[in-house]
Amino acid sequence: xxxxxxxxxxxxxxxxxxxxxxxxxxxxxxxxxxxxxxxxxxxxxxxxxxxxxxxxxxxxxxxxxxxxxxxxxxxxxxxxxxxxxxxxxxxxxxxxxxxxxxxxxxxxxxxxxxx
Numbered sequence: 841x842x843x844x845x846x847x848x849x850x851x852x853x854x855x856x857x858x859x860x861x862x863x864x865x866x867x868x869x870x871x872x873x874x875x876x877x878x879x880x881x882x883x884x885x886x887x888x889x890x891x892x893x894x895x896x897x898x899x900x901x902x903x904x905x906x907x908x909x910x911x912x913x914x915x916x917x918x919x920x921x922x923x924x925x926x927x928x929x930x931x932x933x934x935x936x937x938x939x940x941x942x943x944x945x946x947x948x949x950x951x952x953x954x955x
């Protein structure tokens with residue numbers, strides 16, 4: 841079945857950058873909508889960014905201008921470029937590969953922004 845693996849998380853200082861990757865197996869990646877979610881301790885999981893199969897993108901207000909989501913269908917991979925990171929960006933980041941009838945979640949990757 842579809843497998844989703846996030847990578848690229850780590851510890852970074854405020855103002856720094858990270859690029860997260862979401863690699864997915866499956867023959868239908870190119871028609872899937874891809875979402876990045878995050879969950880901070882004590883908080884609900886929130887949608888951070890999404891990219892549709894046609895390439896349209898949306899972002900939560902708190903990351904607009906700082907984060908960029910993109911996809912490379914040839915590699916079955918979606919990226920989340922995160923710039924100007926803030927401590928409040930600290931969370932586990934999850935990738936969801938969404939087809940019309942199914943969601944396929946990865947295991948998450950930890951992002952910690954701290955001095």
